[in-house]
Amino acid sequence: MTELFITIRFLDFLDVLLVAFLLYELYMLIKGTVAFNIFMGIFIVYLVWLVVKALNMELVSTILGQLFGVGVLALIVVFQQEIRKFLLLLGSRYQANNKFSFENLFPQHFKSTTESSLRAIVDACQDMARTKTGALIVIARSTELREFAETGEIIDAGITSELLKSIFYKNAPLHDGAVIIVGNRVRAARCILPVSAKKNLRPSLGLRHRAALGMSEQTDAYVVTVSEETGRISVAHNGQLDENLTVENLFKKLEENHAA
Numbered sequence: 001m002t003e004l005f006i007t008i009r010f011l012d013f014l015d016v017l018l019v020a021f022l023l024y025e026l027y028m029l030i031k032g033t034v035a036f037n038i039f040m041g042i043f044i045v046y047l048v049w050l051v052v053k054a055l056n057m058e059l060v061s062t063i064l065g066q067l068f069g070v071g072v073l074a075l076i077v078v079f080q081q082e083i084r085k086f087l088l089l090l091g092s093r094y095q096a097n098n099k100f101s102f103e104n105l106f107p108q109h110f111k112s113t114t115e116s117s118l119r120a121i122v123d124a125c126q127d128m129a130r131t132k133t134g135a136l137i138v139i140a141r142s143t144e145l146r147e148f149a150e151t152g153e154i155i156d157a158g159i160t161s162e163l164l165k166s167i168f169y170k171n172a173p174l175h176d177g178a179v180i181i182v183g184n185r186v187r188a189a190r191c192i193l194p195v196s197a198k199k200n201l202r203p204s205l206g207l208r209h210r211a212a213l214g215m216s217e218q219t220d221a222y223v224v225t226v227s228e229e230t231g232r233i234s235v236a237h238n239g240q241l242d243e244n245l246t247v248e249n250l251f252k253k254l255e256e257n258h259a260a
């Protein structure tokens, strides 16, 4: 018994801590999503495999063993979104906390959204909330979101409150879908965003808000919505939706995270 404790090295302890951390992050990413059920399914099959192996049940353990052999590839396909999110999360946390970050070593080729651009976005939201004009605005942070911008119409214009309002004006040709802001430019409009697959969302949450959530699950962008139904302003970030924000709260939230 004493021998067992003596042979445990500091690195083993670190090893366990690291695995616990990774499992915790994975749990936080997939909880409430369909991926969680898939993960639990795989975990149960893995437990069964361990038991049948321990009991020397050759046939079942060989079949399950083979399954796990090719399973890694299948897992990458099934958990593609989660793996992407996980790596993005690690990358953006590293960037946020480290002055020797990738961002500093290899500066992104767009500037952070400035306070005046954020003010223009917030002003537009205020007016659209008053007139109950539906809006969906994605504000990029660490990546340009090119693959999402390319689903819509590329605009590449300076940000003004008037431009945003005219894009979302009811029946205007570009009002459907999302606007993507990169740095201080309106990069694209009419973009299609991924819809959240979370199962425990309130049923009254419509597609606009689900798309905002979905986008915030897959990227580190802030996604602002104005509800056409209620005129309420919400922000999605990191898979969380903050609803019914005041204009000042919206500005504070965006400023804390975007202004250069």
Ligand SMILES: Nc1ncnc2c1ncn2[C@@H]1O[C@H](COP(=O)(O)OP(=O)(O)OP(=O)(O)O)[C@@H](O)[C@H]1O
Binding pocket: 134, 135, 136, 175, 176, 177, 178, 191, 192, 193, 194, 195, 204, 205, 206, 207, 208, 209, 210, 211, 226, 227, 228, 229, 230
């Ligand atoms: N995947 C998507 N990507 C981009 N925009 C989307 C997406 N899904 C829906 N939208 C936008 O949301 C609009 C529909 O919103 P819907 O009424 O279903 O949502 P909601 O969350 O109830 O919003 P509201 O409160 O404004 O009614 C669409 O007309 C479209 O402009």
